[in-house]
Amino acid sequence: MKTDFDKIDAKARELAERLGPVTYNSDGMFAPTGGGATGPFATAETHRRALESAHAKLAYLLESRDESKTVDPLSFLDLRDGGDDRRGLPGKPVMTGWLDYAARILAKPAFLRGLSQAGEKIRADFQAFVSIGIGGSYTDVEGVITALNPAGSPLPVYYLGQHLSTDGYARFFREMEALSGKAAVTVISKSGTTVEPAIAARLVLERLSSMGKLGAVFAVTDPARGALRETAREEGYNPPAYITPEIAEEFSVGEDIGGRFSCITPAGLFPYAAAGVAVDELLYGYHYGVTAGRETAANQAALRFAANEAGATDLVLAYNVSSLRGKILAFRQLWPESTGKDGKGLNVMEEFYTSDAHSNGQLIASGTRNIMEVFFFTGESPADFPIPRSAHDRDRLNAVAGGLTVHDVNNRFMGALLLDHRRSGVPVTAVRLPRVTAFHLGMLSGVEQLATAVFGLMSGVNPVNQPGVQGYKEIAQGLLGLKGTGAQDKAMGELRAFGL
Numbered sequence: 248m249k250t251d252f253d254k255i256d257a258k259a260r261e262l263a264e265r266l267g268p269v270t271y272n273s274d275g276m277f278a279p280t281g282g283g284a285t286g287p288f289a290t291a292e293t294h295r296r297a298l299e300s301a302h303a304k305l306a307y308l309l310e311s312r313d314e315s316k317t318v319d320p321l322s323f324l325d326l327r328d329g330g331d332d333r334r335g336l337p338g339k340p341v342m343t344g345w346l347d348y349a350a351r352i353l354a355k356p357a358f359l360r361g362l363s364q365a366g367e368k369i370r371a372d373f374q375a376f377v378s379i380g381i382g383g384s385y386t387d388v389e390g391v392i393t394a395l396n397p398a399g400s401p402l403p404v405y406y407l408g409q410h411l412s413t414d415g416y417a418r419f420f421r422e423m424e425a426l427s428g429k430a431a432v433t434v435i436s437k438s439g440t441t442v443e444p445a446i447a448a449r450l451v452l453e454r455l456s457s458m459g460k461l462g463a464v465f466a467v468t469d470p471a472r473g474a475l476r477e478t479a480r481e482e483g484y485n486p487p488a489y490i491t492p493e494i495a496e497e498f499s500v501g502e503d504i505g506g507r508f509s510c511i512t513p514a515g516l517f518p519y520a521a522a523g524v525a526v527d528e529l530l531y532g533y534h535y536g537v538t539a540g541r542e543t544a545a546n547q548a549a550l551r552f553a554a555n556e557a558g559a560t561d562l563v564l565a566y567n568v569s570s571l572r573g574k575i576l577a578f579r580q581l582w583p584e585s586t587g588k589d590g591k592g593l594n595v596m597e598e599f600y601t602s603d604a605h606s607n608g609q610l611i612a613s614g615t616r617n618i619m620e621v622f623f624f625t626g627e628s629p630a631d632f633p634i635p636r637s638a639h640d641r642d643r644l645n646a647v648a649g650g651l652t653v654h655d656v657n658n659r660f661m662g663a664l665l666l667d668h669r670r671s672g673v674p675v676t677a678v679r680l681p682r683v684t685a686f687h688l689g690m691l692s693g694v695e696q697l698a699t700a701v702f703g704l705m706s707g708v709n710p711v712n713q714p715g716v717q718g719y720k721e722i723a724q725g726l727l728g729l730k731g732t733g734a735q736d737k738a739m740g741e742l743r744a745f746g747l
C-alpha cells in the first residue's frame with residue numbers, strides 16, 4: 248500500500264514531468280576551453296573535492312530529521328537554534344523542519360482545502376490585504392505573490408513592517424482613505440517581539456480602526472509562545488469564520504523552522520491563499536526541490552564553494568523579468584543570513600538586466616575578479632509582444648521583427664551577458680524556469696534553501712540560526728529605552744559621539 252509520502256512524491260514527480268522542472272546548467276562555473284579567461288573558476292579537482300564534502304554535509308542535514316538521532320542534546324548542534332556563528336545551543340530545536348514540512352502539510356488535505364476557502368472568503372469580504380512582517384516573515388511573501396501576479400494580485404496586497412520609512416506609511420494610509428471597503432490585516436512574526444512589525448501593527452490597527460476600514464485581523468507566530476500569540480488570543484485575532492479548526496491546528500510557524508525557511512508554513516501560505524496563489528502546487532514544487540532536487544542542490548553548493556575558495560566572494564543573482572525581483576531579494580536574504588558567519592560567507596547582489604548592464608555591468612565585466620553569477624532565465628513570459636516592423640528600418644531591427652518577441656530578445660540579451668561575463672572571468676550558472684508558476688517557484692526555493700544549508704555546513708558555520716541579526720535588535724531596544732534607562736543612556740551616549 249502506498250503511504251501518504253509515496254503519493255505526495257508521485258504527485259510531485261507527475262507535476263514536474265507535466266510542467267517541466269527548473270534546471271541548472273553550471274558548465275560555465277569552469278573556465279571556457281581555449282584559455283584566456285582569468286577568474287575564480289572551479290576546476291575538475293576543486294569541484295570533485297567540494298562535491299565530496301557537499302554530499303557528506305547533505306547526508307548530515309538529512310539525518311537531522313531522524314528523531315532517534317536527535318535525542319542526544321549534542322547531536323546536530325550545528326543545526327540548532329540560538330548559540331553563536333558555528334554552533335546552536337544544546338536543548339534548542341534542530342531547525343531543519345523545512346526539509347519535510349511540505350510533505351507533512353500536503354498530507355493534510357482538510358488544512359489545504361480550509362486555507363484556500365479562507366483565501367476565497369477574504370477576497371470576497373475585503374478590498375485589501377495588509378501583510379506585516381520583516382526578514383523571513385516578509386521577503387518570500389512579497390516575492391511569491393508579485394512573481395505570480397505580474398499584473399497585480401486579485402486582492403491588492405500591501406506590505407508593511409519591513410521598514411520604518413514614514414513616506415511608505417503616508418502613502419499606505421492615503422490609499423487606505425480611498426479604499427471603498429475594509430482591509431484584512433495579518434501580522435507575521437515568529438518571535439512576536441520584532442520591533443519594526445510591532446510598530447507597524449500598532450499604527451495600522453489603530454489608524455484603520457479609526458478610519459472604519461479595519462476588517463479581520465490575523466497573526467502567524469510561534470506555535471507555543473511569544474507576545475504575539477498572547478495578543479492574538481486576548482484580542483480575538485484569527486476569527487474562526489476564516490481560521491476554521493482544521494486550519495487553526497497548523498496555523499503557526501513550526502518551532503523547528505526559522506524565518507527565511509518559513510515560506511512553506513502559514514507565514515507564507517496564508518498570505519498566498521489570500522492572494523489566490525495555488526498553495527498546493529507551490530508545496531509540491533518545494534517538496535520536489537528538497538527531494539528530487541537534492542543532487543542539484545549539492546552540486547550547486549559544491550560549485551559555489553569551489554568558486555568561493557578560488558576568490559569569488561560575491562554571488563550575483565541576475566534576472567530579466569521585473570516581477571521576479573521580490574523572489575530574488577528573498578534569495579539575497581537567504582544566502583547571507585545563512586552563510587555570513589564567523590568571518591565567512593558570500594556577499595549577494597541582485598542585478599536586473601538589462602537595466603543594470605548599463606551600470607554595474609561594467610564592474611562585473613571588468614572590475615575586481617571576485618564575482619560568480621547565477622542567471623535566472625524564464626522560458627515563457629505571461630505577457631509578450633512581437634517586435635513591430637518599421638517602414639524606414641533605420642535601427643535595422645526588421646531583421647527580428649515578426650520572428651522574435653520582446654521576451655525572446657530579453658533572453659538573448661541576458662544570454663549575451665552570461666557569455667560575456669564568463670569570457671571576462673566570471674564563473675556563471677544558467678537556471679531555467681520553463682514558466683513562472685507556483686510549482687516552479689516552490690522548486691526553486693527548495694533547491695536554493697538546501698544548497699544554502701549545505702554550503703553553510705561546508706564553510707563550518709551553522710546555516711539555520713542568525714545570531715548576527717540579534718546585535719542591532721538589542722542595541723535598538725536599548726536606544727528606545729526598552730531595556731531600562733541605564734542601557735538607554737549608554738547607547739545614546741555612543742550614538743551622540745557620531746553627532747546623531
Ligand code: PA5
Nearest residue numbers: 382383384436437438441506507
Ligand atoms: O530568517 C530569519 O530568521 C529572520 O530574517 C527573521 O525572519 C526576521 O528577523 C523576523 O523575525 P520574526 O519573524 O521573529 O519577527
